[in-house]
Amino acid sequence: MKRTTSVIRRAVLAAAAVALAAGCTAQAADPGGGGASPSTGATGTASPSDSPTGSPSDSPSSAPTGSPSDSPTTDGKPPSPSASPSTSASAAKALMGDGDETEQVRELQARLRQLGHFDRAPTGFYGTMTAASVTAFQKKQGLPGTGSVDETTWQRLLAGSKKPTADELKPSTTNKLDTPDARCMTGRVLCISKESRTLAWMIDGRVVSSMDVRFGSENTPTREGTFSVGWKARKWTSTIYHTPMPYAMFFSGGQAVHYSADFAARGYNGASHGCVNVRDKAKLSALFDQVKAGDKVVVHW
DSSP, X not given: OXXXXXXXXXXXXXXXXXXXXXXXXXXXXXXXXXXXXXXXXXXXXXXXXXXXXXXXXXXXXXXXXXXXXXXXXXXSOOOOOOOXXXXXXXXXXXEEOTTOBSHHHHHHHHHHHHTTSOOSXXXXXXXXXXXXXXXXXXXXXXXXXOSSEEHHHHHHHHHHSOOOOHHXXXXXXXXXXXXXXGGGSSSEEEEEETTXXXXXXXXXXXXXXXXXXXXXXXXXXXXXXXXXXOEEXXXXXXXXXOOXXXXXXXXXXXXXXXXXXXXXXXXXXXXXXXXXXXXXXXXXXXXXXXXXXXXXXXEEO
């Protein structure tokens, strides 16, 4: 009987030892248990230092919880500090950017327009069109295309353009000036384009002022060519059509540049009888005082 009890006891102990070994191996492989600790042997069985629960945090041989940057490098040297952008490395401070509305923005737009990067009258408001124009300028200059104006961009623009005139800053014309005819590039010239429907007062190739104009109808067309101002009349009434022609500057027979109240009221819905109509009375008044008899007039497409 004793021998039987002893045999049974040894069998129970052997079975318990096998079960214990199998249980450790399963715990180490269990995804929910966090895996074996770093001290696990090559056979995959847990070392005696593992806790019964298999939790790595309970094991003295658990790996450090610090990030890789906290650990020594493989060559034994201290790790480099984590790179973080500093204030000095951030983008250069913007002088002008999206949403700004200032006179400096108006000057920016006028200068960009001189260089062919802005195709409309300056507004003084910095929107998407201005940002796109600035980007185009920056790329042409080899600068980062940020779309906002920093000190470097502004200085490059100042160096590459001229101080805008009053007319360039606040032009009365709503039409974009086209490339001046070659005949307009020397001397004092009233350069009149049928293509853009504009009059540009130019001196030695520089636009001093500009304004919208309209021309004669198909039956009474405005003549094209090179002329000169024959005479001027601040107040004049047509002897043929009996209509007022203020600030008239005659250049080809009865055809003249003059203010038209009809053009101011109706725009391009009407036409002249061959004259060059101007709708901005104040601008034409100033031009009238500058133009002299004998100044060149070029009417072209």
